[in-house]
Structure formats: C-alpha cells, structure tokens
Amino acid sequence: MVRHRHMVCAACRRRKSKCDGGSPRCSACVAANSPCQYDKAPSVAYVRTLQKRIEELESRAAASTSMPVSSSLVEPTPADLDDQPISLNAGGHVSYHNSTSAIHETPVEEPMQDQSYTGSLSVTNEPNAAEIRRALVLDAATQKTVESLHLEASLAHARIPKEVAENLMRLHWCWLHPSFLFVYRPAFTRHMSLLNQQAAPYCTVTLIKVLYAHSCRFLRDPDTVWSSDNHGETFRQVVDRLTSEAKVALAMETLNQPCIPTIQALLQQSAREIACGNSSAAWLYSGMAFRMAIDLGIHVSPDILQSHTSSFSPEDIEIRKRLFWSLYAWDKNMSLYLGRMPNFLLGADTMSRDFLDDFSEQEPWTPFYWGVPEASGLPAYPPVPGQVISCFKSLCTLCRILARIMLELYSFPTTTNDKSVAQASNAKNISFLSIKDAIDTWWSNLPPSLRILTSELPSLSPPPHITSLNLMYNTTLILLHRPRVGGNPQSVSSAVRQSWEICRNATTSIYKILNFCHNCSVPTGNIPRDKLASSF
Structure with missing residues (x-):
C-alpha cells in the first residue's frame, strides 16, 4: 500500500x-467504509489572496497605533464583513469552521453564476422575490399532485404496501409536519422518486423509514387496517422493524458527511422518542441534529452564504431557512419540556423568517384518521386554511422570547458573592420588563385567526399546530411570571399579585383549551406530547 x-x-x-x-x-x-480523499495543496492564487489579506491586516494594525482609543468604535469595513467563518470542504460544499479552527480555510470569492431562477437570490429584490415565490408555489402544487407516484420508489425499502405507505404519509403531513416543518415537502417528494438512483439530496431511505415509523403511532387500532395473515407480520412487528432499521441507518449516517436529510431524520426521531417517553434518547438525537446543522452552516444567513458560493438555488435557500427555524423551535420545545437551557442559539439574529413558498398557508386542512374506529362518529370537519406558514413564523418569534426567559430569568450567576447576586437580581428585573413588553407585543400582533380565546371558543377545534401555539403562549406567560410569584399569592405587592393572577389565568386557559380539544373532532392525542407535558 x-x-x-x-x-x-x-x-x-x-x-x-x-x-x-x-x-x-x-x-x-x-x-x-467512508470516502477517503487527500486535499490538494492550495493553489498559487489562493496563497496570493492570503498574502494580500495579511498585508491589509498589517497595514491596518500599523495605522491603528496612531489613532485614539475611540477609533475601535467605528463601523466595520467591508473587508471585516467578509471575514466570515465559512469554509468549502474538499467536495465544494459549505461547512462552518471559525477562524480559531485548525482546518478553517476562507473560500476564494468567485463570480456568481446564473441559477435556475433569473437574477439575485436576495429577498430584498422585490421583483425577483415575487418571481421566485411564484415558481416555488407552483412547484409545491405540482409535487403534491404526483406525490402518490413518487411514493412507489420507497416501497421496496420500507417493505410495506402502497396503500399503507400513502396513509402513513398522509398522517405525517396532517398531524406532524405543520408544527415544526422539519421537511420541505416539494423537494422531499420530488427526490423520493430518485431513491433507487442514489441521487436524492433531499430524501433518503433513512428519512423515509423514520417518517413511516413515527406516523404509525397515530393508529389506535391497527387491526382494523392491517392483517398479519395477509402481510406475514403483525403491525407491531412492522413498526419495530422500521424503527430498528432507521436507528441503525442513523447511527451509520452520523459517521459520514453531514447532509440535510440526516438532520431532518434526527429531528423526526427525536420527536418520536419524546412522544414515546424516551426523553434521554430524544435529547441525544436532537443534540446530534443541532451539531450537524452547525457543521453545515445552516445557521449562517443566506446573504452571507451567497457571497461565498454560487451553488445554492432559491429552493436550497428556502430549505436552509426553514430547517434553521425548525431546529431553533424544536430546541426551545425540548428545553422547555426537559427543563434545560437551550443549545441551538447561533444565527437567530440574522436568519430571515421570510419564507417565499407560502403554498401551505391557504391550503385546506382537514383531520385525517386511519386506524381510528371512533373517528367515524365524529362530526364533519369543514376544510379550513391551514395557515401553516403564519403559525410557524409566530412560533419562531415566540421561541425567541422563550429563549430569553430561560437564559435571562432562569440561569444562575457564576459567582455567589453578595454583590454579584444583587447585580444578577437587578438584571433579571430589567429583563422581566423587557420580555413582558415583547410577549405583549407578540400577542397583539398575532393574527386573530391564530388566537384561541377561552371566552369565545369556536364551534370546532382549530388545527393542532394552532392549538399548540396557544398552549405555548400560555406556558410562556407562566414561565415569565412564576419567578416573581415565589409561591406567595398573599404578598402585599401589587406586582406580585398581578403576576399570580396572570399565572392562574394562563393555567385556566390551558385547561380549557385541552378540554375543548378533547370534546371536539381533533382529539388531544394528536397534539405533540411535549406541548401537553410542558403546559403544566
């Protein structure tokens, strides 16, 4: 050798x-069993670029010695703004390594090439943004019509009948997908047909199996739709097989080059584990997803990425934005449920929440039941606009507020002397007032169609992602005001009494919303477990 x-x-x-x-x-x-490649030595052009950069830094350092101290407060130069922790690996893909890393290599700037859509990819370019929006929405509508055909490519890998696969996927899009948008449906559907060609960048066999296994938990009576005599295995055996195969595949994929479908599969598996009560496994799967996302630079603003590479299409940008906020929202939900500090925080200040594909906003939503015999006795549910995008954007904003509550009100000072404790207490009081204004503004800006007012409950329960949003809002209110109550509702302080009243009203609202859902056509069993548990 x-x-x-x-x-x-x-x-x-x-x-x-x-x-x-x-x-x-x-x-x-x-x-x-992984690819092995030796990186080539840097090109002469790259070395010259580094030499030029060093000369610029040396000249600026020499000039700074003759400036007053206040000169450090001037705005950064364009060269500073371009100094981002972005690298291109041997395969030409974006990765994230800060300048302290031993393997950080700033990519040489290259001229932007034409993409599948004409013009700049920046959403600030209004005419082009409108054109991209139309193209993405049209593709979303097209892919939905051919979803059943593309599904056939997954049958050989999952080893389940097509009818079962179709119904499991419908359960996923109805009950699981709208809450966190882990998977971008049009790209997933399109690339599903490429599973047998080993060229499906947004759909993998592992992700398929995780989705199928997760959707199986919505069948309350599998015997009504599954016969072991006809299929050679019981439904429980099917679920166990899919889950086991997915876990083994996930374990292998975490050792390979990170990719977006693996991150999505890890998030889905984390959601499944939390729903089954396996909180430790859910925490580990989500942690791997967060770190893999940072490795891929998912937390870096698309505007910054586009200055370093021309390999991203508008759909790629849309997928990365959605995935970032899915990761961000899931991290806050996990932290709330498990009582731990959030982990995925980088990039929230710069990542846009302007999603161009809003097809699912007005797409009709109706509850889909399969393997639930009692569903036949439920009243008819008229189709309503899903409002998936507006609900998700509101959730992301609320999660930013929730992160502040956890970090600023529930963290402990690193030192315990009297002075530091007093300073921390004063800082928490200031944070409380700021966060209180933020959550009040969030509620006042929330579209009326996304609100559930317990004093004016509708005749039918809204979709579960809207219900979950309202549960999260009331839970956030409790978390904000609970430290001020301190277990003393009889305090003479009007501020403490007000906080106690807000906590009590929020708890009452949670109870009424859950009781309302239980008595309507959308049962609480289809609301994510973490939302239910963290509400109390």
Whole structure:
C-alpha cells in the first residue's frame, strides 16, 4: 500500500483521528467504509489572496497605533464583513469552521453564476422575490399532485404496501409536519422518486423509514387496517422493524458527511422518542441534529452564504431557512419540556423568517384518521386554511422570547458573592420588563385567526399546530411570571399579585383549551406530547 508521508485525509481530519496516509484509502476510512480523499495543496492564487489579506491586516494594525482609543468604535469595513467563518470542504460544499479552527480555510470569492431562477437570490429584490415565490408555489402544487407516484420508489425499502405507505404519509403531513416543518415537502417528494438512483439530496431511505415509523403511532387500532395473515407480520412487528432499521441507518449516517436529510431524520426521531417517553434518547438525537446543522452552516444567513458560493438555488435557500427555524423551535420545545437551557442559539439574529413558498398557508386542512374506529362518529370537519406558514413564523418569534426567559430569568450567576447576586437580581428585573413588553407585543400582533380565546371558543377545534401555539403562549406567560410569584399569592405587592393572577389565568386557559380539544373532532392525542407535558 502506498503511503503519503505526513498527510492526513479529509475524513480523518474532520474526525480528528489518526491517519496512516494509505492510498487509495487509509485504514481508518476502510474500517469506517467512508470516502477517503487527500486535499490538494492550495493553489498559487489562493496563497496570493492570503498574502494580500495579511498585508491589509498589517497595514491596518500599523495605522491603528496612531489613532485614539475611540477609533475601535467605528463601523466595520467591508473587508471585516467578509471575514466570515465559512469554509468549502474538499467536495465544494459549505461547512462552518471559525477562524480559531485548525482546518478553517476562507473560500476564494468567485463570480456568481446564473441559477435556475433569473437574477439575485436576495429577498430584498422585490421583483425577483415575487418571481421566485411564484415558481416555488407552483412547484409545491405540482409535487403534491404526483406525490402518490413518487411514493412507489420507497416501497421496496420500507417493505410495506402502497396503500399503507400513502396513509402513513398522509398522517405525517396532517398531524406532524405543520408544527415544526422539519421537511420541505416539494423537494422531499420530488427526490423520493430518485431513491433507487442514489441521487436524492433531499430524501433518503433513512428519512423515509423514520417518517413511516413515527406516523404509525397515530393508529389506535391497527387491526382494523392491517392483517398479519395477509402481510406475514403483525403491525407491531412492522413498526419495530422500521424503527430498528432507521436507528441503525442513523447511527451509520452520523459517521459520514453531514447532509440535510440526516438532520431532518434526527429531528423526526427525536420527536418520536419524546412522544414515546424516551426523553434521554430524544435529547441525544436532537443534540446530534443541532451539531450537524452547525457543521453545515445552516445557521449562517443566506446573504452571507451567497457571497461565498454560487451553488445554492432559491429552493436550497428556502430549505436552509426553514430547517434553521425548525431546529431553533424544536430546541426551545425540548428545553422547555426537559427543563434545560437551550443549545441551538447561533444565527437567530440574522436568519430571515421570510419564507417565499407560502403554498401551505391557504391550503385546506382537514383531520385525517386511519386506524381510528371512533373517528367515524365524529362530526364533519369543514376544510379550513391551514395557515401553516403564519403559525410557524409566530412560533419562531415566540421561541425567541422563550429563549430569553430561560437564559435571562432562569440561569444562575457564576459567582455567589453578595454583590454579584444583587447585580444578577437587578438584571433579571430589567429583563422581566423587557420580555413582558415583547410577549405583549407578540400577542397583539398575532393574527386573530391564530388566537384561541377561552371566552369565545369556536364551534370546532382549530388545527393542532394552532392549538399548540396557544398552549405555548400560555406556558410562556407562566414561565415569565412564576419567578416573581415565589409561591406567595398573599404578598402585599401589587406586582406580585398581578403576576399570580396572570399565572392562574394562563393555567385556566390551558385547561380549557385541552378540554375543548378533547370534546371536539381533533382529539388531544394528536397534539405533540411535549406541548401537553410542558403546559403544566
């Protein structure tokens, strides 16, 4: 075996493991069954770019010695703004390594190339944004009409009948998808047909199996739709098989190059584990998703990414934005449910919540039941606009407020002397007033169609993602005011009495909303477990 002296392959460098320099593949990559590639030496042009950058920094450092101290407060130059922790790996894909990293390489700027849509990808370009929006919405409508055909490519991998696969996928799009938008449906559907061609960047067999296994929990009486005599295995065996195969595939994929479908599968598996009461497993799966997302630079604003690479189409940008906020919202829900500090925080200040594909906003939503015999006795549910996008955007804003509550009101000072405790208490009082204004503004700006007023309950329960949003709002109110109550409702302080009243009213609202859903055509069993548990 030919060996490269003092060389480390890209995979071993990423894993920070020892590399023997073997060719064509090192022994570590052979054992891990992963691609092995030795990065080429930097080009002369790249070296010259670095030399020029060093000269610029040296000249600015020399000039700064003759300036007053206040000069450090001037606005950054364009060169500063371009100094972002973005790298391109050996495959030309975006990755995230800060300048302190031993493997950080600033990509050489390249001229932007034409994409599948004409013009700039920036949403600030209104005419182009409108054109992109029309194209994305049209594609979403088109992909929905051919979803059943594309589904056939997954049947051989999941080993379930087409009718079962179709119904499981319908359960997913109805009950699971609208709350967090983990998966971008048009791209997922389109690439599902490519599963057998090994060229499906937004759909993998692992993701398919996770979705099917997760949707199975909505069948309350599988025997009504499944016969072990006809299929050779019981429905429980099908669920266990899909879950086991998905977990094994996820374990293998976490060792390979990160990709968006793997992140989505990890999030889905985390949601399934939390629904089944396996909180530790859910925490671990979500943590891997967060770190893989940062590795891919999902938290970096598309405007910054486009200055470094021209490989992203408008659909790619839309998917990355949605996935970022899915990760952000799921992190806050997990933290709320488990009583832990949030982890996924980078990028929230710069990532846009302007989603161009709003097809699901006005798409009719109706509850879909399969394997639920009692559903036949429920009253007819008239189709209503799903309002999926506006609900999700409101959830993201609320999660930003929730993150502030956790970090600013429930964190502890690093030191415990009297002065630090007093300073922390004063800072928390200031934060409380600021957060209170933020949540009041959020509620006043919430569209009336997304509000559930317990004094004016509708005749039918809204879709579960809207119900969950209102549960989250009332839970956030309780978390905000609970530290001020301190378990003393008889305090003479008017501020404490007001906080106690707000907590009591929010708790009453949660009870009324859940009781209302239980008695209507959308049962509470289809509301995510973390939303229910964290409401109390």
